[in-house]
Amino acid sequence: AQKVTQAQTEISVVEKEDVTLDCVYETRDTTYYLFWYKQPPSGELVFLIRRNSFDEQNEISGRYSWNFQKSTSSFNFTITASQVVDSAVYFCALSMLRTSYGKLTFGQGTILTVHP
Amino acid sequence: EAQVTQNPRYLITVTGKKLTVTCSQNMNHEYMSWYRQDPGLGLRQIYYSMNVEVTDKGDVPEGYKVSRKEKRNFPLILESPSPNQTSLYFCASSSWTEAFFGQGTRLTVV
Numbered sequence: 001a002q003k004v005t006q007a008q009t010e011i012s013v014v015e016k017e018d019v020t021l022d023c024v025y026e027t028r029d030t031t032y033y034l035f036w037y038k039q040p041p042s043g044e045l046v047f048l049i050r051r052n053s054f055d056e057q058n059e060i061s062g063r064y065s066w067n068f069q070k071s072t073s074s075f076n077f078t079i080t081a082s083q084v085v086d087s088a089v090y091f092c093a094l095s096m097l098r099t100s101y102g103k104l105t106f107g108q109g110t111i112l113t114v115h116p
Numbered sequence: 117e118a119q120v121t122q123n124p125r126y127l128i129t130v131t132g133k134k135l136t137v138t139c140s141q142n143m144n145h146e147y148m149s150w151y152r153q154d155p156g157l158g159l160r161q162i163y164y165s166m167n168v169e170v171t172d173k174g175d176v177p178e179g180y181k182v183s184r185k186e187k188r189n190f191p192l193i194l195e196s197p198s199p200n201q202t203s204l205y206f207c208a209s210s211s212w213t214e215a216f217f218g219q220g221t222r223l224t225v226v
Contacts (some may be wrong), residue, residue, distance in 0.1 A: 004158075006158075009156070033213065035215070037217075043204065043219070043220045043222070044217070044219045044220060045206065045217040045220075047214070047215075047216075050213065050214060052213075091158060091159065093159075095215070102147030102149065102164065102166070102210040102211075102215070103149065103161055103164060103174070104151075104159070104161075104208070104210075104215055106151075106158035106159040106160070107158055108156055108157060108158045109156075109158050
């Protein structure tokens with residue numbers, strides 16, 4: 001069975017601090033995708049990144065960066081120089097193409113609050 | 117523009133009164149699904165459909181029905197809603213590599 005764990009329920013930081021959101025996953029499949037979504041207070045799910053299981057390169061997009069490590073089954077998300085607009089719930093998710101095409105298994109979510 | 121449209125966005129209803137939440141996608145995706153989001157539990161899959169007339173239960177199907185008569189539409193039906201179905205609902209449309217979500221429906225059952 002597949003599982004995604006986001007152990008940090010809530011994180012509170014002050015603006016300009018760096019913050020890392022942890023994501024650990026479990027799967028027996030060798031082919032899978034990992035996702036991060038942002039859910040701002042307005043409620044919609046905003047896609048941030050998708051990474052496939054064969055690509056362990058880290059990715060940077062502006063202030064956002066992702067660290068994928070298959071050896072530890074982790075896909076962590078770092079926000080550099082956080083801003084108040086980063087306040088949201090962040091979800092990590094896993095999709096196994098071979099055994100459950102189309103289904104996303106989500107973590108519990110991490111509530112990030114960035115204070116001015 | 118790729119879009120998943122679900123309606124209504126907000127709904128307050130009473131216990132036992134049948135309701136339908138609609139979902140439509142314009143990407144010609146075969147796979148569509150419904151999720152519910154509850155605090156501390158993340159999003160959990162309710163039902164999914166791999167094509168027209170092909171539907172199956174997800175992780176939390178009790179109390180829900182779906183239908184897929186057309187590729188673009190995948191409505192979620194609550195025949196007799198109960199307060200424990202108060203939640204935030206998302207419809208999703210997926211390909212092999214990406215998932216698009218609707219804007220969400222916040223349902224309150226009193």
